[in-house]
Amino acid sequence: MSIFSRLLGGQAQRPEDLDTIQAVAGALDALAAEREAAKGNRQELIERRHAALAADESDAAIKKMDSAIDAVELTLDRLESVEPRLHARLDVLQTAGRRETLGVMRAEYDKIVRDLDAAMQTVIAPMEAFREITSQLDRAGFSNEARGFIVPAPLYGDGILVSPTSLENWRRDRERLSDVSAKIAMGVSVSRPIAPEPPKVVPIRPPAPAPAPASHKKEPLRLAGPIAFGMTRIQCQSNGVDYNGRQCVVGDTFDVTREEASYLLQGTAFRFVAGEEIPTSEAAQ
Numbered sequence: 001m002s003i004f005s006r007l008l009g010g011q012a013q014r015p016e017d018l019d020t021i022q023a024v025a026g027a028l029d030a031l032a033a034e035r036e037a038a039k040g041n042r043q044e045l046i047e048r049r050h051a052a053l054a055a056d057e058s059d060a061a062i063k064k065m066d067s068a069i070d071a072v073e074l075t076l077d078r079l080e081s082v083e084p085r086l087h088a089r090l091d092v093l094q095t096a097g098r099r100e101t102l103g104v105m106r107a108e109y110d111k112i113v114r115d116l117d118a119a120m121q122t123v124i125a126p127m128e129a130f131r132e133i134t135s136q137l138d139r140a141g142f143s144n145e146a147r148g149f150i151v152p153a154p155l156y157g158d159g160i161l162v163s164p165t166s167l168e169n170w171r172r173d174r175e176r177l178s179d180v181s182a183k184i185a186m187g188v189s190v191s192r193p194i195a196p197e198p199p200k201v202v203p204i205r206p207p208a209p210a211p212a213p214a215s216h217k218k219e220p221l222r223l224a225g226p227i228a229f230g231m232t233r234i235q236c237q238s239n240g241v242d243y244n245g246r247q248c249v250v251g252d253t254f255d256v257t258r259e260e261a262s263y264l265l266q267g268t269a270f271r272f273v274a275g276e277e278i279p280t281s282e283a284a285q
Contacts, residue, residue, distance in 0.1 A: 003078040007031050007086075015085040021097060024090045031086065035079050042072040127153070127160050134230060151177055152230030155257045157244070166259070232261035233273040241269045 004014060007027045011018060018024050049065040130153055137146045151173045154166040227233050236243070236252040243254070243264075253273060256264065264270045 003075070003082060006034065007082065015082060015089050018086075018089055019093075021090065021093045024086055024093060028083075028086050028090070031079055031083055035076065038072050038075045038079070042069060042076070045069045045072065123160060123162070127155070131155070149177065150230065152258050154259050156259050161259050227255055227275040230258065231255045232258060232275040234261055234264060234270040235273050236269065237271055238269050 004012075007030045008015070008018065008023075009026070009030070011023055015024070015027065018027065045065055045068050049062065049069070052061055052065060134146070134150060134152075137143065137150070151170065154161040154170055233253060233255050235254075236248040236250060239249050241248045243252075246252075255275070261272070265272060
């Protein structure tokens with residue numbers, strides 16, 4: 001039986017015809033097993049030859065052993081010759097397999113991107129509607145009444161902060177406010193928690209080492225008038241702090257969402273002025 005027949009098991013005429021990774025791996029396992037067996041046989045024959053020489057056996061007996069050793073060496077040479085071809089075929093099949101796997105994963109990625117794009121698009125209109133209705137309530141003079149049923153969404157700048165944590169917090173706050181409103185409707189006395197002191201926090205960034213030159217001194221940006229519901233008014237404490245592309249100076253005042261305030265008040269660059277207060281524990285996170 002030829003070496004190909006023994007290794008390939010009748011699945012193909014040559015290594016290049018094997019069509020699966022499993023078939024090539026099986027052939028390589030068979031090759032390794034046959035090589036070990038051949039090496040063991042060769043060692044046994046060599047030892048027997050040495051014993052025959054020591055026993056001064058006939059030339060015919062020695063030549064018979066030499067022929068057997070030569071046959072084993074030929075088998076090892078054949079195995080040595082076919083092994084690179086099996087590895088080359090394995091590389092081809094693995095490359096094709098990786099290419100196929102990449103194609104499947106790329107298609108899945110493209111689908112997820114389309115789904116995410118569609119989901120983000122559906123958020124825009126409700127987000128703008130939320131901003132508009134809260135503004136309308138404020139303009140109509142219902143800010144105090146709105147506090148009984150509105151929970152600020154996790155808005156950030158011109159967008160919305162969407163994460164499992166922010167969504168869960170918003171849902172929990174709405175449920176808590178709904179429970180309070182239900183108790184009030186039933187005549188149950190509900191005490192309003194005392195607002196905490198403005199948070200004392202550690203710096204998140206060092207202030208700029210020097211103020212802007214006197215010849216280009218900026219006047220602080222200050223806001224006047226009522227604060228929109230759900231917003232927090234903060235004031236810059238240091239010159240040179242970057243906020244939304246503006247190099248702030250001491251006294252700059254901004255109205256920001258609760259989420260922005262929670263982040264910005266983590267350092268000493270800004271301080272709380274008025275509006276929705278941020279609990280110390282939340283600002284320090």
